[in-house]
Amino acid sequence: SNAVRIAVLPGDGIGTEVTEATLAVLEPLAKRHGIGLATEVLPAGAFHYQATGDAFPEASFRAAEAADAILLGAMGWPGIRYADGTEIAPQLDLRFRLNLYAGVRPVRAIPGVPVALADPRARDIDLVILRESTEGLFFSRGRGLVTEEMAEETLRITRAVTEKLARFAFRMAERRARQRGRRGCVTLVDKANVFRAFAFMRSVFDGVAREFPGVAAAHHYVDAMALDLVRKPWAFDVLPTENMFGDILSDLGAGLVGGMGFSPSADIGDRHALFQPAHGTAPDIAGRGIANPTATLLSAAMMLDWLAARGAGQGFADAAGELEAAVDAAFAGGLRTADIGGRDGTAAVARAVAAKFGAS
Amino acid sequence: SNAVRIAVLPGDGIGTEVTEATLAVLEPLAKRHGIGLATEVLPAGAFHYQATGDAFPEASFRAAEAADAILLGAMGWPGIRYADGTEIAPQLDLRFRLNLYAGVRPVRAIPGVPVALADPRARDIDLVILRESTEGLFFSRGRGLVTEEMAEETLRITRAVTEKLARFAFRMAERRARQRGRRGCVTLVDKANVFRAFAFMRSVFDGVAREFPGVAAAHHYVDAMALDLVRKPWAFDVLPTENMFGDILSDLGAGLVGGMGFSPSADIGDRHALFQPAHGTAPDIAGRGIANPTATLLSAAMMLDWLAARGAGQGFADAAGELEAAVDAAFAGGLRTADIGGRDGTAAVARAVAAKFGAS
Ligand SMILES: CC(C)[C@H](C(=O)O)[C@@H](O)C(=O)O
C-alpha cells in the first residue's frame, strides 16, 4: 500500500494514555481525508529498561528510523535510571542518532484555555521556540567529567548545525507570515555578550540572515528573553536558540499558555522527524485516565503538516489544519481538562475533538 | 572615623543616575540612624574603556577591594566592546576576582507595583534566586575555544563552591523563616536528569542539606522551574542554582514583579560583597532623568542589612528595614515610574522614598 508509516513509541506513564487517545482521533481523521496512515507501536522507555535492561531496543530504533515519521508519548520514570544517575530518555537518543537538530516548540494561546499573564494581549501569543536539539550543552550528555572535587561539561556549537537551524528558522518565519499572518521575524536567543561560542553562533546566524532579506532578523540575550517572554511574548515570532536555553525557554512558554498539557513539539532533521508532547510521564496522575492529550493531538497535527510539506499530499495538509481547528473549537466550546481545573478526562478530550470534525 | 566605607561604581548610562538618586536617599537615612557611611566614587565601565582603553582601572579595583562594601550602578554600552566582541563588564570581574559566589536576587511583589500574572496569589511572591556567580558556565568566560567550524565553552562546578552556596542558601532560608515568616525551603535548581555535573552538584547539595534538618530541602529541574515560576512562584522560597541558570531565572523572576527596575541584587563572598540593581545601562532612556532607581535603593537596603550582619551595628539593620519599608510605602501610596506606565522620574522616586522616613 502507499500508506504513510508512523512509528509509535508510547513510552511510560501517561505517555501511553495520550498516545492511545491521539491514535483514536487520527483514525477517523485519516478516513475523512482519504489518507493512509499505517501505525506500528514500538517498545521503549523506563519500564522496558526495568524489564529487559535495554531502554531502547535496536529493533525499535531501526523501525523508527525506517518509518516516515515518529510519534512519541513520553518516557522516563522516577527511580528508574541509568547507572550514572541520568534519566532514561530514548527521545534524546533519537534526537542525536537521527540528527533531529530543529526542536520546534510552538507557544500559542488556545482559545478558551486560560493564559497566565494578566495583560489581555496574552491571548495573541503565537510564537515558536526553535530549540537546537543535537548539540549546545547537550553535546555533553554522557560525556561529563566528574572527579571527587569538581565536574565539567562541554557546550559545543558548530557552524554546520547553526546554519541549518538558522535556515530552518527563516523558512519557518516565511511560512508563518504566509499562512498565519505573522509578521515574519526571527530572533536569535544567545549570550553573545559573555561567551565567544555565542558570538560565533551569532555571526553564523547573521550570515544566513542575509540570504533572507524579506524576513526581519534580530538578536536577544537569553536573560532578556526570559524577561520579555513574561512581559510581552506577543511581540515575538520565531526564536532559534541553543539546546539548553531552548529547553528552559520552551517550558517557560508552555507555562504562559496553559502548561505542558497544551504544548506540542517536533524534532526535525533533514530526513527524519519526531513528534511528541512537551510533557513528561506524570507519575502523579498516570493510570487514572485524566491526562490531557491536547499536546499530543497538536503534535500529531504538526506531524501531518510536516508529512504534507514532504510531499505526502494535500490530504495531509487538510487533515493537519482540521485537527488543529478541532482542538481549538473543542476548548473554545468549553472543554476543560484537569490541569486547568476541569473534569474532562483523556478519552473525553479525544471524543470532543473528533466530534468537531464530525466523527462522533 | 569609624564610618563604614562604601566603594561606589556608578558605571555607564542610567547606572550613574540611579546611583546618584540612591546616594541622595542614603544620606538622610544614615543621619537619622546615626550610622557613618563614607562613600568613594570610582571610575570604571564602557565609557572609561573608550576614553582610556581600560574598563576597570586597577586603582578602582583596589579601592573596591579595600572598602567594606561595594555599590554599583550598571556597566556596558552597545558598540563599546572588548576585542573578542564580549561586553565591557567590570561587575563580572568583581564577581570572579573577589570570589562573590552567592548572587542573591530577590523576587518580591512590591505593594502597588503591578505583577505580570493574572492569579491573585502573585501578590504573595517572595522568593530569592541564589545564582552561583563565579563558576558554572561562566567559568568559561574569556576561555571559549573558537575555530572556523565550531566553538566550545566549559561548564564547571566544584564541590567547594557548591558547598558554600548550599550553606548560604540554608542559612538564608533559616533567616527568612525567622524574619519574614517564610516557610523555610531550599530548592536546588539543576539538570541532574541529563548531566553528570548537575548530578554531582545535587549530591553535594544533599550532603549540606543534612546539616540543616530544620529546613526543607528539594530539587527541581531547571526547565520545570521555568514553568513553575510562571505557574506558581508563590510556592518557592530560596532557589540556589548554577550561574547561567540563575541569570535566566532571575530575569524571568524580575519580569513577574514589575521588571528590572524593581529587582535588586547582591553578589556576596566570604569577605566582600557587591550590591547592584539587576538592570543594565538602558541606553534608550539614559540621560533623561526617567530611570527607575528602585532596584538600586533596594540593593542599598540589602547592603545595609549585610553590613549589620557583619557587625556594623543595629543602626544598619534599622536603616535597612526602614529603607525597604519606605520603598514599599511610596509605591503603595501611588508612586508610578515610567517603566510601569507612570510619570515619576528618578529624582521624584528618591524624594518620595526619603519623605516616607521623614526626610523631605
Ligand atoms: C526529559 C528531558 C531529558 C528532556 C530534555 O531536557 O530535553 C525534556 O525536558 C524535554 O524538553 O524534551
Ligand SMILES: CC(C)[C@H](C(=O)O)[C@@H](O)C(=O)O
Ligand atoms: C551584563 C551581563 C554580563 C550580566 C550577566 O550575565 O551576569 C547580567 O546579565 C547580570 O545578570 O548581571
